[in-house]
Amino acid sequence: MKLSTRGQYALHAMIFLAKHRQDGPQPLRTIAEDGLPEQYLEQLLGTLRRSGLVSTVRGAAGGYSLCGDPSEITVGRILEATEGPVSLADCAVDAGVCGKGSDCQTRRTWRYLTESINAILEGVTLSDILENKPYQIKGA
Amino acid sequence: MKLSTRGQYALHAMIFLAKHRQDGPQPLRTIAEDGLPEQYLEQLLGTLRRSGLVSTVRGAAGGYSLCGDPSEITVGRILEATEGPVSLADCAVDAGVCGKGSDCQTRRTWRYLTESINAILEGVTLSDILENKPYQIKGA
DNA sequence: CGAAACCCGATTATTTTTATCGGGATTTTG
DNA sequence: CAAAATCCCGATAAAAATAATCGGGTTTCG
Numbered sequence: 001m002k003l004s005t006r007g008q009y010a011l012h013a014m015i016f017l018a019k020h021r022q023d024g025p026q027p028l029r030t031i032a033e034d035g036l037p038e039q040y041l042e043q044l045l046g047t048l049r050r051s052g053l054v055s056t057v058r059g060a061a062g063g064y065s066l067c068g069d070p071s072e073i074t075v076g077r078i079l080e081a082t083e084g085p086v087s088l089a090d091c092a093v094d095a096g097v098c099g100k101g102s103d104c105q106t107r108r109t110w111r112y113l114t115e116s117i118n119a120i121l122e123g124v125t126l127s128d129i130l131e132n133k134p135y136q137i138k139g140a
Numbered sequence: 141m142k143l144s145t146r147g148q149y150a151l152h153a154m155i156f157l158a159k160h161r162q163d164g165p166q167p168l169r170t171i172a173e174d175g176l177p178e179q180y181l182e183q184l185l186g187t188l189r190r191s192g193l194v195s196t197v198r199g200a201a202g203g204y205s206l207c208g209d210p211s212e213i214t215v216g217r218i219l220e221a222t223e224g225p226v227s228l229a230d231c232a233v234d235a236g237v238c239g240k241g242s243d244c245q246t247r248r249t250w251r252y253l254t255e256s257i258n259a260i261l262e263g264v265t266l267s268d269i270l271e272n273k274p275y276q277i278k279g280a
Numbered sequence: 281c282g283a284a285a286c287c288c289g290a291t292t293a294t295t296t297t298t299a300t301c302g303g304g305a306t307t308t309t310g
Numbered sequence: 311c312a313a314a315a316t317c318c319c320g321a322t323a324a325a326a327a328t329a330a331t332c333g334g335g336t337t338t339c340g
Contacts, residue, residue, distance in 0.1 A: 001147075001219060001226040004328065008229055015246060027285060040330050046287070059338025060284040075253065079141060086141040089148055106155060109264060112275040113215065119277055120256045124249060135252040137259055138278045144297065167316065180299050186318070199307025200315040 003083070009036050010044050010082040011075065017054065018070040018126040025056070025063030044082060051081035070130065076121030086121070088113050143223070149176050150184050150222040151215065157194065158210040158266040165196070165203030184222060191221035210270060216261030226261070228253050 013031050020026050028045065032038040045064055048054045053073065054064045066073065080086070089110045127133075153171050160166050168185065172178040185204055188194045193213065194204045206213065220226070229250045267273075 001143075001223045003141075003228045006328075007141075011229075011246075025285095029285085037330060039332080042286080043288090043330090049286095056286060057338085058284095058286045058336075061339065062285050062337085064286090075249075083141045088143045089151075106151075106269055108272070108275070109215075109269050112277065113260060113264065115277050116260045117257055120253060120260070124253065129246055129249050132248070135248070137252065137256050146297075165316095169316085177299060179301080182317080183299085183319090189317095196317060197307085198305075198315095198317045201308060202306085202316050204317090 003079070006044060007079050007083045009041055010048060010078055012036065013041060013045060013064075014048070014053070014066070014073065014078050014126060015129060017064060017066045018073075018130055021066060021070065025061070025065045027063040031064065048078070048081055051077075053078065053081055066126075070126035071128075073126045074122045075124045075126075076118060079121060086114055086117055143219075146184060147219050147223045149181055150188060150218055152176065153181060153185060153204075154188070154193070154206070154213065154218050154266060155269060157204060157206045158213075158270055161206060161210065165201070165205045167203040171204065188218070188221055191217075193218065193221055206266075210266035211268075213266045214262045215264045215266075215269075216258060219261060226254055226257050 012034070013036075016031050017026060028038060028042055031045075032041050045054060045056075049056055049064075053067055055067050056062065056064050076086075087110075089106075124135075152174070153176075156171050157166060168178060168182055171185075172181045185194060185196075189196055189204075193207055195207045196202065196204050216226075227250075229246075264275075
């Protein structure tokens with residue numbers, strides 16, 4: 001149960017963009033400077049753009065910028081864009097896939113777990129990360 | 141971000157074993173009866189055994205049984221056994237992998253998210269599932 | 281115009297997941 | 311004891327997902 005590099009790269013890029021918000025559009029080259037594979041990151045940024053998380057300016061002096069304020073962009077949205085929706089079992093998103101009909105005893109649990117995890121991921125924004133916000137783990 | 145079939149099969153098997161707790165060891169054949177690939181499930185049950193979650197009896201009339209009470213076996217432990225520890229970035233488990241040293245600004249966040257998710261997964265036991273326990277999502 | 285940059289579909293390489301195979305070991309039962 | 315039931319296990323194969331690369335196209339600035 002770990003994040004693929006897709007998600008890690010995307011988060012990296014988004015944090016980078018949040019940090020350089022004031023500096024105008026950031027070219028791919030610059031974003032990838034910490035050693036990320038440039039062309040692969042380009043794909044991911046394309047996905048992020050199509051999800052409305054970043055905007056782009058083409059041509060010389062162009063690059064990528066955050067769409068909106070870092071305080072409104074959550075880790076959950078970034079991961080959802082790049083890794084697809086969180087789900088613990090198919091039936092958590094799409095009822096009835098398992099063929100057991102609606103009396104699948106465990107569906108409630110998967111749904112609960114999925115929603116809880118989503119709530120946590122939606123609870124952290126880019127500015128929380130930049131500002132080193134103190135966290136508190138919710139008791140189970 | 142979805143669970144692989146490994147995790148799903150393992151959970152399925154564990155729930156099955158919890159349901160048939162009173163009926164003695166359950167043979168692989170029976171556990172896989174809902175259409176899971178038998179030999180693949182066998183591998184997974186091996187993993188679960190090595191993790192101390194199930195015990196086995198060999199020979200005729202043998203099979204698999206839960207190790208311990210369903211109320212003490214959490215979804216988190218089952219997933220950890222089959223899918224490895226939850227981690228959002230390598231540095232959440234093993235500091236310093238990213239090469240940024242200890243001042244990696246984002247590590248705190250990954251750690252928080254990882255621990256929160258773990259807390260949720262540890263908060264649900266097999267008996268919660270069987271008994272249809274009511275859940276309440278923690279506000280973010 | 282030419283350089284800087286994004287855009288994008290296609291392809292390839294690598295890794296992980298999902299199985300399957302074939303035989304071995306253990307235990308009950310007749 | 312022999313046969314049947316069952317777990318055990320390393321190896322291999324097939325399929326899918328991930329990660330990365332390629333090659334060319336388009337836009338924009340100076």
